[in-house]
Amino acid sequence: MTPAPSPETAIDTTAPLDGSTPRKRLFIRTWGCQMNVYDSGRMADVLAPLGYGPAETPEEADMVILNTCHIREKASEKVFSDLGRLRVMKEARAEAGQKMVLAVAGCVAQAEGKEITTRAPWVDIVLGPQTYHRLPEMVARAARAAGAQIDTDFPVEQKFDLLPQPRADQGPTAFLTIQEGCDKFCSFCVVPYTRGAEFSRPVAAIVAEARRLVAGGAREISLLGQNVNAWHGEGPGGATWTLSRLLYELAEIEGLARLRYTTSHPRDMDDDLIQAHGRIPQLMPFLHLPVQSGSDKILAAMNRGHQADLFFRITDQLREVRPDMAFTSDFIVGHPGEKAEDHAATMALVEKVGFALSYSFKYSARPGTPAAGQPFQVAEAEKDARLQELQALLRQQQDAFNLSCVGLECDILFTGTGRHPGQMAGRSPWLQPVHALGNADLVGRVARVKIAAAMPNSLSATLLDAKELTPA
Numbered sequence: 001m002t003p004a005p006s007p008e009t010a011i012d013t014t015a016p017l018d019g020s021t022p023r024k025r026l027f028i029r030t031w032g033c034q035m036n037v038y039d040s041g042r043m044a045d046v047l048a049p050l051g052y053g054p055a056e057t058p059e060e061a062d063m064v065i066l067n068t069c070h071i072r073e074k075a076s077e078k079v080f081s082d083l084g085r086l087r088v089m090k091e092a093r094a095e096a097g098q099k100m101v102l103a104v105a106g107c108v109a110q111a112e113g114k115e116i117t118t119r120a121p122w123v124d125i126v127l128g129p130q131t132y133h134r135l136p137e138m139v140a141r142a143a144r145a146a147g148a149q150i151d152t153d154f155p156v157e158q159k160f161d162l163l164p165q166p167r168a169d170q171g172p173t174a175f176l177t178i179q180e181g182c183d184k185f186c187s188f189c190v191v192p193y194t195r196g197a198e199f200s201r202p203v204a205a206i207v208a209e210a211r212r213l214v215a216g217g218a219r220e221i222s223l224l225g226q227n228v229n230a231w232h233g234e235g236p237g238g239a240t241w242t243l244s245r246l247l248y249e250l251a252e253i254e255g256l257a258r259l260r261y262t263t264s265h266p267r268d269m270d271d272d273l274i275q276a277h278g279r280i281p282q283l284m285p286f287l288h289l290p291v292q293s294g295s296d297k298i299l300a301a302m303n304r305g306h307q308a309d310l311f312f313r314i315t316d317q318l319r320e321v322r323p324d325m326a327f328t329s330d331f332i333v334g335h336p337g338e339k340a341e342d343h344a345a346t347m348a349l350v351e352k353v354g355f356a357l358s359y360s361f362k363y364s365a366r367p368g369t370p371a372a373g374q375p376f377q378v379a380e381a382e383k384d385a386r387l388q389e390l391q392a393l394l395r396q397q398q399d400a401f402n403l404s405c406v407g408l409e410c411d412i413l414f415t416g417t418g419r420h421p422g423q424m425a426g427r428s429p430w431l432q433p434v435h436a437l438g439n440a441d442l443v444g445r446v447a448r449v450k451i452a453a454a455m456p457n458s459l460s461a462t463l464l465d466a467k468e469l470t471p472a
């Protein structure tokens, strides 16, 4: 599972679905991966009929939800320090005779529900990722009863069947969760414990949601799942479909210019999916494929179920069918048992594959995961040195990739205005932020540009043809 590039994203919540004026204000702070961002949107949707509309800040909110991530120790500690600040706000509101409901959702809630209510007894609601559809009921119970309401079940009913449809007007780029949970039990990961077993949404529900998003203005859809390429949903007539078949189906939706999917596991990159990259023009030539380590010994200790060689084969094959393919990955340095030669194997893998962008972290023991109790923990100083070396190489590759784009003609999906007057902002096929001078009516359209310059984290471009490639 991949944390989003920014460790913390404050998400704007939505206005009531029925268009009425919100009577109460909701603030959701989201940490972690894009699936959490998607879930925060669903929680806002489920609370909208109760009269909750968006609050700009927690200070002005009647309800605050912290949607948490458990992937790194620091992330869960941030939750507790946020809860300390919220306590002060809640007490000030109470003195003024007003109520503030505090909820903790997401993976920290799932993994540490009891600890949250012990360490922060002023929290009203603790709910795990599988029970967001029960949020209105919990809000009502919290209003009636004293003490925290905790719901960290893995219920039999599927939340996707019970949550309201996401708002369709999410803008030119939209996320669509198609799969949740994981059965793989990597040694360092809490997802199988916090999100439960793999679940794949059925084809009909996904296609219907995708059509609504496109009708609402989405030109790009990113399919989400903790193990998205393990998706195996029920198709029409009860047959099980694979992700490649789903991608072909979604590519038929008129007006949908771009498709992406994340996060994938090398073990689930089957031949059909690889071939789909060469056959579906809407499928962007950019894949996030976490490898974690280049050492077969460490990959085995991580219980990843593949060796470095499989990663080389997949990336080679994808480049064969789609020569402009670029990759991003996740790396963990300092897994228990990692020696200097294992780290050297990771460096060699990075050199050989070449990445456009990557996320790398020091191993941190997550309570309850198998690696936490393993012997041969690597010293912090050693982890720091290895991480620095890896990140320097990854940064060099990222810069080289961005520089290689200068002079290139490519299509940009424009998503909004830029920081400077007359400037429009969009994304390249490889997800780089791109700026170009242009008119505001470019938003939501794909247009041809020539890349003029590469900055550290973005590109600037010149519009080649103001004639849009995708009609509004």
Ligand code: SF4
Pocket (backbone or CB within 6 Å): 001, 182, 183, 184, 185, 186, 189, 190, 191, 192, 226, 227, 265
């Ligand atoms: S494949 Fe491994 S890292 Fe990814 S979600 Fe499953 S257990 Fe976690």
